[in-house]
Amino acid sequence: MSARPETILSIELPFNENLAFYAFTFGAGDPEVAITSGFYGDEYNGLYVCHKLIGFLSEVTEGRAAGWRLKGRVKIFPALNPLGTMAHRRYWPFDQRDINLSFPGVSMGETTERIAAAVLASLRDCRSCIDLCCGSRFFEELPHIRLYESIAMPDESALSFNLPIVWRRHSTPLLTGSLAHNLNLRGVPTFVLKFGGTDRIDPLFCERVYEGILNYFVASGVLEKRAGTGPAAPAAESPWPLPGRIIWPKDVLSVLSPAAGLFVAAAALGCRLERGALIGHIVDPVGGGRIAEVSAPAPGLLFSLRSNPVLYAGSLIARLAG
Amino acid sequence: MKTPLQEKIGLFESSFGDGAGKRFALVSGIHGDELDGLYLSYHLARFLREWESAGKSIRGQVSLIPVANPLATAATERFWPFGQIDVNRCFPGTNGTAADPPPQGEGASHVWAGALFEHLKGFDLVVDVHSSNLFLRECPQIRVLNRYRAVAETYADHTNVDVVWVHDAPTVIETTLSCNLNAAGVPTLVVEMGVGLRIQKEFVEIVFQGVLSLLQKLGILSGALPPAPPSRPIYATDQNVRYLNSESGGFFVPDISVGFKVEQGQRIGRILDALSGEVKEDVASRWNGYLFTIRAHPIVYPGSLMARVIEIA
Numbered sequence: 001m002s003a004r005p006e007t008i009l010s011i012e013l014p015f016n017e018n019l020a021f022y023a024f025t026f027g028a029g030d031p032e033v034a035i036t037s038g039f040y041g042d043e044y045n046g047l048y049v050c051h052k053l054i055g056f057l058s059e060v061t062e063g064r065a066a067g068w069r070l071k072g073r074v075k076i077f078p079a080l081n082p083l084g085t086m087a088h089r090r091y092w093p094f095d096q097r098d099i100n101l102s103f104p105g106v107s108m109g110e111t112t113e114r115i116a117a118a119v120l121a122s123l124r125d126c127r128s129c130i131d132l133c134c135g136s137r138f139f140e141e142l143p144h145i146r147l148y149e150s151i152a153m154p155d156e157s158a159l160s161f162n163l164p165i166v167w168r169r170h171s172t173p174l175l176t177g178s179l180a181h182n183l184n185l186r187g188v189p190t191f192v193l194k195f196g197g198t199d200r201i202d203p204l205f206c207e208r209v210y211e212g213i214l215n216y217f218v219a220s221g222v223l224e225k226r227a228g229t230g231p232a233a234p235a236a237e238s239p240w241p242l243p244g245r246i247i248w249p250k251d252v253l254s255v256l257s258p259a260a261g262l263f264v265a266a267a268a269l270g271c272r273l274e275r276g277a278l279i280g281h282i283v284d285p286v287g288g289g290r291i292a293e294v295s296a297p298a299p300g301l302l303f304s305l306r307s308n309p310v311l312y313a314g315s316l317i318a319r320l321a322g
Numbered sequence: 323m324k325t326p327l328q329e330k331i332g333l334f335e336s337s338f339g340d341g342a343g344k345r346f347a348l349v350s351g352i353h354g355d356e357l358d359g360l361y362l363s364y365h366l367a368r369f370l371r372e373w374e375s376a377g378k379s380i381r382g383q384v385s386l387i388p389v390a391n392p393l394a395t396a397a398t399e400r401f402w403p404f405g406q407i408d409v410n411r412c413f414p415g416t417n418g419t420a421a422d423p424p425p426q427g428e429g430a431s432h433v434w435a436g437a438l439f440e441h442l443k444g445f446d447l448v449v450d451v452h453s454s455n456l457f458l459r460e461c462p463q464i465r466v467l468n469r470y471r472a473v474a475e476t477y478a479d480h481t482n483v484d485v486v487w488v489h490d491a492p493t494v495i496e497t498t499l500s501c502n503l504n505a506a507g508v509p510t511l512v513v514e515m516g517v518g519l520r521i522q523k524e525f526v527e528i529v530f531q532g533v534l535s536l537l538q539k540l541g542i543l544s545g546a547l548p549p550a551p552p553s554r555p556i557y558a559t560d561q562n563v564r565y566l567n568s569e570s571g572g573f574f575v576p577d578i579s580v581g582f583k584v585e586q587g588q589r590i591g592r593i594l595d596a597l598s599g600e601v602k603e604d605v606a607s608r609w610n611g612y613l614f615t616i617r618a619h620p621i622v623y624p625g626s627l628m629a630r631v632i633e634i635a
Contacts, residue, residue, distance in 0.1 A: 110627065255420065256418060286328055
């Protein structure tokens with residue numbers, strides 16, 4: 001493999017071990033695009049997409065992928081919470097801190113702050129960043145991109161991923177510690193790609209995201225595809241209409257649970273729902289009855305759906321792009 | 323709040339007083355692993371009950387909400403257990419309707435936070451009691467955001483603590499209970515003391531005397547109680563707080579507790595190596611000052627916070 005593995009940080013563990021954080025760089029030209037993944041130790045889709053990208057970019061740089069040439073650089077950070085991945089913990093296992101809320105970090109600070117500082121330092125030359133994430137552990141997500149509203153970004157760049165939705169969303173006080181927010185502040189547009197759920201691999205979604213990233217690489221001049229060259233992977237029928245849509249906070253309908261109970265879904269992710277269409281039922285697991293029917297308050301594309309069935313009143317059940 | 327199994331989790335409150343005066347609330351346990359507030363609430367409830375049965379008046383209202391995150395306390399967890407969500411990052415919370423969706427996360431913890439916030443809006447003074455976390459031991463102290471410094475200055479001399487930390491804060495603090503209550507015009511003090519999952523009796527006793535003195539200042543308790551001597555706390559600010567971080571990983575054995583004057587060069591503990599029997603690092607204060615935070619958790623990584631000192635020239 002022609003990737004240049006680089007240790008961006010080595011942490012001395014309390015009992016004489018070292019934990020290394022790796023990045024892999026392909027190519028030597030400009031611009032540089034970064035891929036980050038694995039801030040959460042219970043997310044595997046990003047690892048799988050990194051695996052596919054590293055495999056393909058190795059072929060390209062070794063001249064084994066006819067018709068493809070790497071013009072710029074791709075820097076990949078596949079697993080940014082290695083201890084969490086090993087221990088199956090979402091956050092940094094020692095103190096349960098969220099690495100992706102520890103930015104910009106402190107190079108001599110607590111471990112999560114050191115990780116954040118090392119990642120940010122390692123991204124100093126990148127021109128854009130793609131952060132691979134799943135939904136939270138309660139949701140599965142139709143592959144989509146999240147961008148902060150405030151970032152000026154040509155729509156074509158975001159749409160070149162060939163994903164159905166680009167959500168320009170509000171930032172929140174909590175998210176000011178995220179990598180995306182901090183890179184955006186430094187003028188580096190960051191595409192947060194959400195797809196699938198935690199604790200599993202969603203192969204179809206991973207395939208779409210992988211192809212979408214290659215398409216973005218071509219569109220942004222990092223990767224060159226000679227005319228007549230086929231796609232990196234066999235083209236399949238897109239499962240959603242393209243081009244995708246840019247949506248704003250006003251276009252996102254949150255469906256909240258009216259009651260506590262157990263959620264049983266009736267609709268599937270990616271469905272276009274009419275107003276009043278059934279999304280699922282809330283049932284009483286101990287009493288045996290149905291508590292409520294959950295339906296679409298307005299027409300829209302079902303792009304986030306509850307995967308964890310346990311509901312309290314006010315729990316988020318679904319998001320629709322209206 | 324109804325649970326998915328159709329049982330109820332309650333936000334329980336114990337109230338004392340005749341309602342004809344100022345309203346004071348004590349909240350603790352927003353982080354379920356912080357337990358000093360339980361013991362403090364016990365002492366206050368006991369004191370107020372005896373006060374009432376002795377026929378003495380409680381003018382106004384004293385409300386105790388000792389277990390503000392009951393599911394977490396029951397599960398020995400810090401955060402809202404369903405999703406590991408920090409409830410003190412969920413304020414002002416939501417009302418659980420589609421018009422007011424949670425800014426992020428699953429939703430229930432924001433609804434819970436919204437209910438607590440709404441409930442506390444009518445009070446004249448709120449004290450939010452915290453017990454640090456599993457990692458650091460704190461001497462009893464008041465914490466307040468710089469922009470609400472006036473709230474601390476009004477009440478701090480009546481809290482019996484040694485330290486008031488007036489701090490600037492990152493944006494996430496906007497989502498805490500205290501920040502939102504202060505912003506809504508409800509004076510709120512955060513009290514920190516001790517360490518997570520333990521009760522530090524002598525610290526609780528200090529804060530208990532402080533709360534009695536606050537109740538006197540508010541005019542809720544009067545008469546037979548001897549006037550509390552004003553405390554004269556040290557003000558910690560971003561200019562005089564010094565941080566001591568470890569240089570090596572290992573396990574830490576402290577020499578002293580917290581809430582003392584220290585001198586430059588004074589050792590406060592050591593980081594040791596279990597395998598070789600060697601001392602990896604002597605942890606010593608680099609300043610003359612007041613040690614108000616010390617590492618409680620033995621396991622340290624390079625860069626772990628070991629102590630905080632208020633430098634005193």
